[in-house]
Amino acid sequence: MSEKSNILIFTTSFGMGHLSVANAIKEQLINENKENIIEIVDILDVSNPKTKDIFFNTYKFLTSKHENIYNYFYKIKKDVPNNYIDGIMYNMYLKKVAKYIMHKNPDLIISTFPMCSGFVSKAKAKYDLKIPLITSITDVVDSWEWIHSNTDMYFVPSKVVGEKLVGKGIDEKQIKVTGIPVKNEFLQYLKKENSKKQLLIMGGVMDKLGIDQVVLDKLDGLSNVKTVIVTGNNKVLYDKLSKNSDYKNIEILGYTTEIAKFMSESDVLVTKPGGATLFEAINKGLPMIIKNSNVGQEEENIKYIREKGIGILIEDSESIEDIIIDSLSNTSVLELLRLNISNIKNEINPHLIGKYALELI
Structure with missing residues (x-):
């Protein structure tokens, strides 16, 4: 593809894993076309920058000191479609995020965080935006918080996660088993x-x-x-x-x-x-x-x-x-573990991430 594309990747810095995946996807998109213009943006910098440190510190505190409280909220987001926790954020900041998207007017949006997918999905519906959306799931999960209407493609970590998404109503053609994206190195x-x-x-x-x-x-x-x-x-x-x-x-x-x-x-x-x-x-x-x-x-x-x-x-x-x-x-144990890892590598297509994404443009 010779024509350059303007691509927006929404993420967040919680735990750094979501940001790491965003950077990995950016590399794959550049591999496909060095002319692509790709911007990685923290959704909290758009919705309300003042809350960024509060969210990060709360996440760190709960996951390290109060796992039971964290898991209570996580289970709701995992098991309940359109959960009320994220719904509060959407009600407060959807207009602001939608305005930002319309200002940027990208050819494609990629999300590496559940709330980002939710914001974009709802903005597409409410403001009739025709921008394709890809969600890249960053843990080996099929949680409802990742699943949103108006999503055009999902990058999933495994075949099993893909099958579970199909069971939740996602079209099999929208699912690409890429593994969790990693950088070229x-x-x-x-x-x-x-x-x-x-x-x-x-x-x-x-x-x-x-x-x-x-x-x-x-x-x-x-x-x-x-x-x-x-x-x-x-x-x-x-x-x-x-x-x-x-x-x-x-x-x-x-x-x-x-x-x-x-x-x-x-x-x-x-x-x-x-x-x-x-x-x-x-x-x-x-x-x-x-x-x-x-x-x-x-x-x-x-x-x-x-x-x-x-x-x-x-x-x-x-x-x-x-x-x-x-x-x-124990050499035999290490060899068995490596063999099992090799079998996983045969199931995933990390090199095709850029190709899959640009098919939507």
């Missing part, structure tokens, strides 16, 4: 260079898994395993871990743009069960060690990991260091 094969086994730990999960100094000392004592810990933007954690400069087999990293490279070099990933990270690992063929979670959408992702046999789930009573050491030393 996670779709590229890089040969593992190092002969040592490598363990990759995302620092944000360390407290929840009980990875303390005792565990780190045991990991550092594994002469045949290199452990890489990525703390991201958590400077407090980075400084705390970096105080011990005597590690022989542990590397501590802060924020890095090379997660895909480290995934390629690793044999096992220890992380949270977020949808974007899950499919980054799948596309890299990387088995995961995951802690069971009580947070709504993470529970669904864990169920998927368990059913597909692509990771090791840790129960509260189990020793994290024993699980890690056993998984790294």
